Amino acid sequence: MYLRFFIKFLNAIKWIILLNVLWIAHTFDIMGQACCSGGVPISNQIGVRPADKHQLSIRGSYDGNLLSSFYNGSEKLDDTNVKRFSQTIFLQGIYGISDNLSINTMIGYVHHTRTVINTYAEAPPTKVSGIGDAILLAQYKLIRFKESSIYLTGGLKIPTGNSEMKNENGIILPADLQPGTGSWDLIFSSGYVKNNFIRPGMSFTSTIVAKLNSYSDRYNGQQQYKYGNDFQFLLGITDSFILRNLILNPGLLFRFWRTSPDKIDNSLFPNTGGTWIYIAPSINVQFNNYISSFVSLEIPVFQILEGTQLSTTLRFALGFQLNIPTSKNKLIIPELK
Amino acid sequence: MKTSKISLLILLFSFTQTFIFCSKTGDSVQLLKNTGNGTGIVVVLNDEFEGMPIVLAGSAESHFIVSFKNDLQSKSLEFEAIQGELPLIMKDNEGNKWDITGIAAEGPSKGQKLTSLQSYMGYWFSWGTFFPGAEIYDNPDISQRIPRLYLNGDWLIPSAQVLSGGPGKDGIPALKNPDFVVKSEALFMNNEDLILGLVVGTEARAYPHKILDWHEIINDEVQGEKFVISYCPLTGTGIGWAQRQHGVSSTFGVSGLLYNSNLIPYDRESDSYWSQMRLDCIKGSRKGEKIETIQLIETTWGTWKNIYPNTQVVSTNTGYSRNYNRYPYGNYKTDETVYFPVSVKDSRLHAKEVVHGIIINDIAKIYRFEQFR
Numbered sequence: 001m002y003l004r005f006f007i008k009f010l011n012a013i014k015w016i017i018l019l020n021v022l023w024i025a026h027t028f029d030i031m032g033q034a035c036c037s038g039g040v041p042i043s044n045q046i047g048v049r050p051a052d053k054h055q056l057s058i059r060g061s062y063d064g065n066l067l068s069s070f071y072n073g074s075e076k077l078d079d080t081n082v083k084r085f086s087q088t089i090f091l092q093g094i095y096g097i098s099d100n101l102s103i104n105t106m107i108g109y110v111h112h113t114r115t116v117i118n119t120y121a122e123a124p125p126t127k128v129s130g131i132g133d134a135i136l137l138a139q140y141k142l143i144r145f146k147e148s149s150i151y152l153t154g155g156l157k158i159p160t161g162n163s164e165m166k167n168e169n170g171i172i173l174p175a176d177l178q179p180g181t182g183s184w185d186l187i188f189s190s191g192y193v194k195n196n197f198i199r200p201g202m203s204f205t206s207t208i209v210a211k212l213n214s215y216s217d218r219y220n221g222q223q224q225y226k227y228g229n230d231f232q233f234l235l236g237i238t239d240s241f242i243l244r245n246l247i248l249n250p251g252l253l254f255r256f257w258r259t260s261p262d263k264i265d266n267s268l269f270p271n272t273g274g275t276w277i278y279i280a281p282s283i284n285v286q287f288n289n290y291i292s293s294f295v296s297l298e299i300p301v302f303q304i305l306e307g308t309q310l311s312t313t314l315r316f317a318l319g320f321q322l323n324i325p326t327s328k329n330k331l332i333i334p335e336l337k
Numbered sequence: 338m339k340t341s342k343i344s345l346l347i348l349l350f351s352f353t354q355t356f357i358f359c360s361k362t363g364d365s366v367q368l369l370k371n372t373g374n375g376t377g378i379v380v381v382l383n384d385e386f387e388g389m390p391i392v393l394a395g396s397a398e399s400h401f402i403v404s405f406k407n408d409l410q411s412k413s414l415e416f417e418a419i420q421g422e423l424p425l426i427m428k429d430n431e432g433n434k435w436d437i438t439g440i441a442a443e444g445p446s447k448g449q450k451l452t453s454l455q456s457y458m459g460y461w462f463s464w465g466t467f468f469p470g471a472e473i474y475d476n477p478d479i480s481q482r483i484p485r486l487y488l489n490g491d492w493l494i495p496s497a498q499v500l501s502g503g504p505g506k507d508g509i510p511a512l513k514n515p516d517f518v519v520k521s522e523a524l525f526m527n528n529e530d531l532i533l534g535l536v537v538g539t540e541a542r543a544y545p546h547k548i549l550d551w552h553e554i555i556n557d558e559v560q561g562e563k564f565v566i567s568y569c570p571l572t573g574t575g576i577g578w579a580q581r582q583h584g585v586s587s588t589f590g591v592s593g594l595l596y597n598s599n600l601i602p603y604d605r606e607s608d609s610y611w612s613q614m615r616l617d618c619i620k621g622s623r624k625g626e627k628i629e630t631i632q633l634i635e636t637t638w639g640t641w642k643n644i645y646p647n648t649q650v651v652s653t654n655t656g657y658s659r660n661y662n663r664y665p666y667g668n669y670k671t672d673e674t675v676y677f678p679v680s681v682k683d684s685r686l687h688a689k690e691v692v693h694g695i696i697i698n699d700i701a702k703i704y705r706f707e708q709f710r
Binding site for chain 2: 070072075077078079081082114116118120123126167169170171172173174175176219222223264265266267268269270271307308
């Protein structure tokens with residue numbers, strides 16, 4: 001009887017979380033690194049599940065984000081004068097300290113290229129490279145059942161990236177081309193995982209991520225800049241197939257992403273922030289107990305932007321994961337997002 | 338135990354929501370109420386600046402101020418306002434009636450023109466930073482005047498104060514010889530919309546702020562004469578000049594750089610960089626050259642088309658896909674925020690109060706619309 005009551009209570013909590021998510025999404029009044037903003041796109045990397053006890057996972061990945069679509073609100077403008085391509089190499093380590101607690105740390109190296117095409121002359125593209133910001137997260141399995149679990153994540157984005165890089169003429173580049181944001185930001189995430197969903201080998205995930213950003217100094221403290229807060233709601237489904245001696249995990253992810261406008265000195269900075277919905281198909285290949293690889297595409301299917309902005313046309317990622325046993329425990333391969 | 342974990346989860350979300358919704362709004366300046374039809378009261382000021390007699394005429398309701406040297410044939414006249422006869426705005430003690438461009442339309446000096454002063458409209462903060470200590474007409478508060486900088490390096494100005502505005506060179510596309518429409522076809526224009534007006538001979542043209550907000554520079558040709566119409570949305574300054582300066586003709590583009598939050602145009606001929614508000618070349622082979630301005634009149638579309646019924650106005654068919662009915666800078670016109678750092682902050686007036694400044698010998702004097710009510 002107590003167990004049944006507890007399950008009902010848990011279901012109620014899930015609805016509370018969902019309502020919270022929808023309410024936050026509806027009235028979100030903050031910042032977020034929009035997809036055309038500066039820094040590295042770390043928000044995409046936060047939804048990785050925690051590792052199991054004494055398991056170290058190393059992930060390396062490449063993320064390419066092509067921004068060539070110009071939007072006014074939800075209207076796509078017929079303008080191809082400006083393009084930006086942001087490429088990032090990520091290195092991520094996840095270690096399970098105990099059955100419930102793991103730590104997740106990540107850093108990226110970013111390369112931005114911006115091209116402006118005009119009818120007079122083709123100017124050389126602006127290129128910027130550098131180490132981006134780092135994240136340090138603690139992930140905690142709050143509730144574990146045989147086939148499902150709820151976990152919480154909390155941590156920091158640390159401003160290891162340069163946010164005041166200059167061009168060849170010594171002029172500080174705009175915020176959206178900087179490798180770093182210069183701010184210490186808080187990250188919260190909560191996820192629900194259901195294994196053997198519908199059929200054995202299939203899993204369902206639901207994740208929310210909130211990134212609450214702080215102000216950073218620009219121009220020797222003459223300007224206080226804050227990226228808009230960032231909120232994501234992700235629903236994913238992953239299946240498993242065996243092909244010869246490989247395990248294939250095709251997946252499909254729905255991502256709702258909302259960022260509020262950036263702020264300068266407490267005033268909203270126009271043409272920043274917005275709402276995006278992406279569909280992201282992916283496939284993960286497990287070669288053996290130690291090595292797996294993945295490829296994913298991210299396709300924007302809907303966006304309402306604040307003002308007029310350059311927005312993502314296509315995003316893609318590929319990478320690998322090494323699972324390194326650090327104890328005599330049997331190795332358990334963590335499932336990828 | 339698990340119940341407490343769940344409570345923690347709820348608290349976490351509650352905290353998140355509370356944190357999210359803390360916000361602060363700053364002070365704002367009221368936008369002037371423009372009649373938009375040119376029926377506002379005209380006020381004339383006879384004044385003197387840098388030892389030169391000058392005359393200004395303006396109307397706060399119709400949003401225009403024009404300024405001239407008062408030295409027609411080396412004699413100083415006494416001007417007074419004319420009401421309800423636009424484009425006529427003032428008459429003098431010799432029986433002349435003068436129009437808004439400074440031409441005597443009636444009287445013994447008919448056909449003669451007063452010399453237009455180097456002047457333009459702009460947000461107060463930009464005048465305060467480009468001309469530190471500028472005198473404000475009828476305002477006893479004086480701040481310390483700082484002389485203009487002329488450096489010897491690559492830049493005539495401190496290069497550390499040159500900032501990227503964001504979109505990059507030509508990221509804001511300047512227009513060249515855009516299409517125009519007559520007033521009956523300008524359905525996108527409202528009477529209250531601000532324009533920069535240019536008169537060449539018998540031809541009048543209007544360059545709307547709502548188009549310049551998105552392009553900042555229009556390279557145009559009127560009756561064989563080539564002009565540059567520049568407008569910086571961040572300082573609110575609209576300034577025109579001939580494409581031919583010091584014997585070199587060039588169209589101009591938007592460099593994407595800012596100095597004291599103000600537009601830095603570049604000329605496509607030599608790739609030299611110019612400061613719009615300083616009116617000189619600040620980098621490149623033409624460094625140090627001064628811009629000779631032409632007279633532009635900033636006013637409402639309603640006033641302009643009332644004065645010049647045959648005017649043409651830049652069409653929204655610019656070749657670029659933009660929503661010209663949307664102001665792209667949010668609350669910028671009215672709030673205190675200046676997006677990019679400026680070298681001097683002068684708080685005598687609200688940062689975004691639109692004022693008229695005149696420049697003589699690199700020194701500015703400021704006139705407020707409240708003096709033209």
